[in-house]
Amino acid sequence: MPDSKRTALIDHGFQTLVGGAPTTTGLIDIALTYAPRLVAVDGGANTLLKLGRRPDLVVGDLDSISYAARTAFADRIVHISEQDSTDFAKALRTSPARLTIAVGFVGARVDHLLSALTEIARSRARVILLGDDDCICLMPPRLSLDLVAGTRVSLWPLGPAGGTSTGLKWPIDGLSFSPTTRTGTSNEATGPVTLAMQGDMLLILPAAELPKLVVAVQSPPRGAPARPL
Template sequence: MNDAIVFSTSPVTLIGAGTVPEQAIEAALALAPDVVCADGGANVALQLGLDPVAVIGDFDSLSEAARVAIPEDRLHPIAEQDSTDFDKCLRHIDAPLVLGAGFDGSRVDHQMAAFNAMVRRPERRCILLGPELISFVAPPELRLDLAVGTLVSLFPMAAVTGRSAGLRWPIEGLHFAPDGRVGTSNEISGPLHLWFDSPAMLMMLPLTELEPAAAALSQAPAWPVHAG
């Protein structure tokens, strides 16, 4: 990752300009205390009393007060308009895991753009935190040990197939697609073991499961850099 602006050997919290639920930011910071902001996310971070190590984006929503408050060497403007600020951050953060808050739910278009960026850059491990759920690109293989009855939703961003053990409704033999079959509201029935054939499946779990999900994702095999 030679183009990294932020390099960390530990997970980092990435804050966007959307709504940042208190429980989500508390959960993220407990695992990843170093904060990076996507453009106007710096305004949010400062309001929360946080001190970002870097701000990355096109700076069209960064307030003048934030520009003054944050040291200039932590401001990293990227002028191009062909990608979102979230995507700019993903491709310039070199960390084992990014926990994103402020990208999920307050605007559907921003949320879908974030999901799109995650699927296009599956080698950048990232979990988005919302008020109730977390979302991430399922790795090639994943093991999780969660309580029986825990919600698991699977939403395909492209055609994808997989196999499962530990789901109430197994997925083997199913062909998922965003305009076809989806996997909303499945449940844990035992130790969970999942396999997928491409980096196109978004997996959603309750926010309360962030810590075990982050640990499992960090230990799972990684997708290669996606040609798309």
């Protein structure tokens, strides 16, 4: 994406969360391009200290933060000791945003990724999880994506779900999805895609499609409404 178009997407009401899973300066820089507020989620503060980055906020129960990071960022720590929610949930609650791009959550421990996905579905927060290979979000009721033919489009239901589509190699119209019956992984775009969905469905795209996903989650969708489940 040209720099001028990328700059137009920057919104200072957007934030980048950095978790404790391994990540890179490059990935953080990509997220900050669109979401300039920087928030460390507990052990993510260790990553930012190592990379020479200073967060606007550090949130968590602080059981994974190093003494060095705790000292360096002492003036911006929000310590929440309760154990009834994850550090990811604490960060979303403490620092709400119109859009959150979260790095350092995809990869490493699978249980941390699953808990982040559960929190996104529970809170309905507008979050994009960004990893080296994938970007993931909870589908809004309708979404339009300006994809090129051959782009991988995977759908993973968190419960009963169904909907309609245009621009997919294998249309989803009339299909009933659930985690134990039918999923929609490894579909492909044939061009621009429109999805209309009922139920909780994850959308998984290649990480390189982040700019288009950032646009899509903010833009009025095209296409017909989803069918009832």
